Amino acid sequence: MSTLQKTVTQKNLTPRQVVAELNKYIVGQDEAKRSVAIALRNRWRRMNADKEIRDEILPNNILLIGPTGVGKTEIARRLAKLADAPFIKVEASKFTEVGYVGRDVESMIRDLTDIAINMVKTEMQERVEEEAKKIVEDRILDILIPPVKKGEDNATGFHSDDDSFSPDNASDQELNERTREKFREKLQNGELDDREIEVEVQKSSKSPMMQVFGPQGGMEEMGINLQDMLGQMGGKQKTKRKVTIEEARELLLEEESEKLIDHESAVQEAMERVQKQGIVFIDEIDKVAESSGDGNKGGGGPDVSRQGVQRDMLPIVEGSNISTKHGMVKTDHILFIGSGAFHVSKPSDLIPELQGRFPIRVELNSLTEEDFFDILTQPKNALTKQYQAMLKSENVDVEFTEGALKEVAAIAAQVNERVENIGARRLHTILSSLLDELLFAIPDDISSGDITIDKEYVNKQLDDLVKDKDLSHYIL
Known part of the structure; x- marks a missing residue:
């Protein structure tokens, strides 16, 4: 059994187990979790299918549709960690059509290969760490x-080639x-x-x-x-x-x-891992779609460049050989997850061929006030837990009452509705403003002790900001 197969076998989580793991970090979005869990398990199923048909089983790429800050990127990132797979996040809007100055779409596969090689080398270095420590x-x-x-x-200055003669x-x-x-x-x-x-x-x-x-793939590779x-x-x-x-x-x-470590083996294993386990998360894919209400549709202008990027992306998503400095990489079994808000455009505005390469479409829900409260309390990496851990390093124990967190959740929902809906990212700005005074005072004014953040404290710190629409626009 190859090292790659061993890795896959160790990570053979069932779809239900994958969802349970994702639930530790992501609130709601059950349909999206279900889809990516099935996609991850299908990889294991393909690896363990009959050899005759294994190469014929292609991944079902996923298109995540939903507003910013609802968990699209986090779902993909956590999925890659669960699979222990090479993962890269790219923004579709940063690519340009081949022939124009800028990064071409093939560079995402080259970057993914570099990530995989670093990942494999790190694993190999961990295996030889004890031996290396002795040498050091x-x-x-x-x-x-x-x-x-x-x-x-x-x-004494005595010298002889004969050991027996030199006591x-x-x-x-x-x-x-x-x-x-x-x-x-x-x-x-x-x-x-x-x-x-x-x-x-x-x-x-x-x-x-x-x-x-260089502006083009070949030139960049030559560089x-x-x-x-x-x-x-x-x-x-x-x-x-x-x-x-x-x-x-x-x-x-x-x-x-x-x-x-054996560098040649590391490269070979990494290339194999990219081809069989790689995950590419293409964010802002809606930015390269033709706008539904754009009068340029079918004509000139920026849509020509957008279509060019889509057409360059198509063979990679379909399955092709991409040249890297380490050799050719086949993209047939790389899982592609597209993501976009699709406010201005619709998934149907993508070119038909590319649409067909993302057969599973999942619409993510906007976050409610209840979701915000759950995000502040449930995940293992909740923001409140992060702040508690940071202040604990200064010997200060901070506790948030339920009333305080409910008030923060209510303010987040209110500001998102009034200003701009940026989803859970709003909680970062609100908590930062809420704890600003406290974070500045520690450790000069407060060197240790217990601090309780209650509803009254939240209202005192944030009430003026929430009421002042202009201020909330800039601060929250």
Whole structure:
């Protein structure tokens, strides 16, 4: 069984289990969670299907439709973590049609491949970490207590190629070994962490001066390869740095771990993982659709460029071979998740061929006041829990009463309705304004203790902002 298959087997969550995991971080949007859970399980099903038909089973790409801040990106990001899969989020509006200055759509696959390679290398480095730590320990010891080699001059200046003829040299070696072992013990106990030493580390061969960019995929790829070639020509240059032993450990551990891993195997595994597990989240896909009410439809103007981006995107989503600096990547089994608010345009305004490549469409609901309260209390990474954790580091315990959180939820719903609906992102701005005074006062005025945020405190801090429409426009 390949490493990739082992990874997939370990992550064989059922759709119900996937939804349960997503529920820990995302409130509501049950239909969207259900769709992505099925899509994730289908990957495992494909990997375990008969070999004859495995390659014929294509992923059902998903189009998430809904206003900003309702959880579209978070669903995709959490899905990728659950699958332990290479994941990239791109914005469709940032791409330009091939032939124009800017990034072409193929770059998202090249970037996804780089992400996968870094992911696999990190995993490999973790596997060799213990071995690398021992090598680093020896390197640091060699700096502190250089070893005495056989046949070298001893303390008396005597030298001989014959060990048996150099008893003094042997005693020097024994003494050296004993000293090294004492220092090894001190190193392992962290007693020497603050001591400064001079270490020789590899210098980065890539310089910003060498970066080459081009408007088209081929040119961009050529630029990357030229940069690599120029870097390799310089060889593995080294530089000396004076650092503490604690810092030296980190620098050398990274260097030694890098030496121990098989880079070729890492690239091969990453390429396989991209092709079979990769997830591409294309945000703002509605921005490259023709506007329904645009008089330019079918004519010139910006819609021509938008259509060009869609047509460039089509073969990638359909399944094609994309050239990267590591080799060709087949996109047939990469899962694509499109996302957009579709306020101005509709999904049907995308070119028909691209529409057909996103067969599963899920409409996400706008968030209600009750949803905001749940978002503040239920998720493992709720904003309130984040602020509590930050202030706990200052020895201050903050508690939010239920009344306070209900008031914050009500204000978020009210401001979204009056100003602009940005979904759950509104909670970030409201909580930031609510706790501004407190965050500034700690630790100068408040060094420790318990603080309770109640409804009265919320009204006191936010009442004027909510009432003043102009202020709420800019602050909340």
